[in-house]
Amino acid sequence: MTPSPLSAGALRRRTGDLAAFAGIQEVVLKNGREEGVRALLVRNAAGLEVEVLIDRAFDLGSARFRGEPVGWRSGNGFRHPGLHEADAEDGLSWLRALDGLLVTGGLDHALFGGEYDATHYAYPPKQTVRHGLHGRLTAIPARLLRVEEDWSDEGGVLRVVGEVIQATSFGEHLRLTRTIELDVHGFEIRVHDVVDNLGFEPTPHMFLYHLNIGYPYVDEGTRLVAPITSHVWASDSTSQQGVAYDVLSAPVDGFVEQVWEHAVTAGADGRHRVALHAADGSRGVEVSWDAATQPYFFEWQNLRAGQYAVGLEPSSSPVTGEAAARADGSLTWLRHGESRTYDMTIGILDGADEVDASRVRIRAIGEQPDGLRP
Numbered sequence: 001m002t003p004s005p006l007s008a009g010a011l012r013r014r015t016g017d018l019a020a021f022a023g024i025q026e027v028v029l030k031n032g033r034e035e036g037v038r039a040l041l042v043r044n045a046a047g048l049e050v051e052v053l054i055d056r057a058f059d060l061g062s063a064r065f066r067g068e069p070v071g072w073r074s075g076n077g078f079r080h081p082g083l084h085e086a087d088a089e090d091g092l093s094w095l096r097a098l099d100g101l102l103v104t105g106g107l108d109h110a111l112f113g114g115e116y117d118a119t120h121y122a123y124p125p126k127q128t129v130r131h132g133l134h135g136r137l138t139a140i141p142a143r144l145l146r147v148e149e150d151w152s153d154e155g156g157v158l159r160v161v162g163e164v165i166q167a168t169s170f171g172e173h174l175r176l177t178r179t180i181e182l183d184v185h186g187f188e189i190r191v192h193d194v195v196d197n198l199g200f201e202p203t204p205h206m207f208l209y210h211l212n213i214g215y216p217y218v219d220e221g222t223r224l225v226a227p228i229t230s231h232v233w234a235s236d237s238t239s240q241q242g243v244a245y246d247v248l249s250a251p252v253d254g255f256v257e258q259v260w261e262h263a264v265t266a267g268a269d270g271r272h273r274v275a276l277h278a279a280d281g282s283r284g285v286e287v288s289w290d291a292a293t294q295p296y297f298f299e300w301q302n303l304r305a306g307q308y309a310v311g312l313e314p315s316s317s318p319v320t321g322e323a324a325a326r327a328d329g330s331l332t333w334l335r336h337g338e339s340r341t342y343d344m345t346i347g348i349l350d351g352a353d354e355v356d357a358s359r360v361r362i363r364a365i366g367e368q369p370d371g372l373r374p
Contacts, residue, residue, distance in 0.1 A: 005045060005185040008151040021045040022184045024147050024158055033079040040147065040160050044182045048348060050101065050189055053078055055141040058162035058178045060102035060189070065348045070285065071101025072214030072309035084139035091132030097139060098210070101346075105134035105208035107166045107174040107195055111321040121201050123170035131322070134208065137176070140164050145177075156184040165198075173199030174334070189346040196339035205332045206322060207294070208315040209344055213276055213285055218310050220250040221279025224299060225359055226264055227366030233261040233319050245299060246370065248310065255304040261319040262299060265366040266291035273365060274312060275349070275358045284349035286358045289314045293342050314344060 011018060022045045029037040038054040039061060050071075051061035061078050063071035076099040085093045091113035097103070105111070109131040118129040142162035150157045164176040179192040197203050224246050231245070237256040243249045245260050264272050274297065275286040296318050300311030316332060317325055325331035332340065349355045 005155060007153040008156060008184075009153055018149075018151060022156075022158060023149055024160060026144075026147070029078060033077045033083060036080050037078050038141075038144075039078075040144075042158050042160065042180070042182055044158060045185050046187055048182060048187060048189070050180075050182070051078075052160055052162070052180055053100070054144055054162060055081055056097075056100075057104055057137050057140050057164050057176070058142040058180070059100060059104055059138070060180070060191075061100040063101040063189070065187075065350070068216060069214060070217055070348065072099075072212035072218075074099040074212075074307060074309070081139040081141055086132055086136050086139060087130065091130070094133040094138060098212075101212060102191070103134075103210040103212065104137055104176075105210060105315075106137045106206055107135065107176060108172045108204045108206065109135040109322055110206040110208040110315065110317065111319065114321075114323055116204075116322060116326065118171070120203075121171050126170060129171070134210070135206070137164065137166060140166055142178070151184065155186070158182045158184060167198070172203045173197065174203060174205070187348045187350060191342075191344045191346075193342040194339055195334075195342070197334035197336055200336045202333045202335050204322070204326075205334045205340060206315075206317050206325075207340065207342060208313055208317075209289070209294070209342075210300075211287060211312045211314075211344070211346065212309050213312065214309045217276060217278070217283060217285050218248060218308065219278065220248060222248045222310070223277045223279070224248075224274065224310075225277055225362050226262060226274035226297075226368055227267075227362055228262045228264055228368040229366065230263045231260055231369075232263050233259075235259040243301065243303060244370075245301075246368065248301070249303055251305040251308045252303050253305050255302070257304075258301040259319070260299045260301075262297050264297050267365045272297060272314065273362055275362060276310060276312070277349070277355050277359065281352045281355045283351070284355045284358060286347045286349055286361075287312050287314075287344065288347075289344040290342060293340055316340070316342075 040052040047066035050063040146161040148159040167173040277284040294314040296315040298313035
């Protein structure tokens with residue numbers, strides 16, 4: 001049984017250093033592909049730990065709850081950004097950087113790549129710009145702005161703030177300011193982002209959270225629970241492999257990724273809410289985000305043996321991507337000084353009671369269809 005959390009004052013009477021229970025530690029990863037990558041280890045008193053990768057766009061690396069992994073590890077490692085080749089492999093080199101709990105797509109492009117008009121930047125040699133999968137953000141180091149261990153008698157908050165600049169001469173000049181918080185005694189990771197345009201030319205903006213959950217929170221029989229009204233889009237593989245969107249299989253040799261865009265209903269609080277529940281109801285992860293700024297939701301099933309994971313992906317744009325958004329006029333353009341705000345909460349469901357409560361919360365918003373292709 002987990003003991004009731006003590007106040008900070010009570011803890012101070014029992015230790016000479018509150019870091020025994022929770023804290024933030026700055027480290028530098030060593031050896032191999034990760035050599036030189038700065039990170040923050042954020043660890044709370046409830047047993048929730050997460051790596052904030054300063055040199056990888058302030059994204060989230062490994063994550064554990066009471067020693068068990070929550071975030072996915074792909075085998076790529078948290079490669080130093082100097083090793084990233086943004087334009088290689090016909091734009092698919094981003095796949096070599098895909099690893100960890102959160103990899104963010106943006107800031108001027110997300111989803112599949114291509115070549116797009118760039119005449120709005122008024123630089124004659126640059127009539128077009130070419131984007132790879134999910135943009136350039138992943139391999140840009142952040143600037144660490146603040147580290148705060150805010151203890152209080154009510155429990156306190158661990159908070160880190162970083163800034164990422166994506167810029168080029170005669171092109172985009174966008175800034176991401178990211179705040180990540182864990183309550184000292186809590187079960188949530190909160191991500192709050194502000195993207196603004198520091199440049200003086202109108203600039204396209206797309207933003208996607210590629211939130212990656214791995215074993216044991218993803219396993220055979222794990223269920224996706226969400227208030228889904230319809231399936232807007234599904235990759236071709238979803239009709240060929242016999243794996244439903246809502247119940248996961250065991251790892252499959254040679255599994256071809258399945259991607260779904262689900263239409264989901266927002267709750268009364270204006271937030272989308274989805275969850276992964278273990279087959280036996282013993283654990284889970286619930287994710288919520290602002291439906292106004294990220295109205296779209298994708299499910300990425302990567303059930304291939306050795307890669308086994310599910311991606312939960314809130315997005316500012318539909319799966320049809322930048323070309324379609326430009327064509328129908330729905331693409332977001334940021335003018336000088338304009339900004340967009342995003343936030344996401346990742347909650348750990350510890351035990352059957354919390355899994356049941358999650359199911360009730362989501363079902364209060366809406367039901368979902370069963371099966372392969374409702």
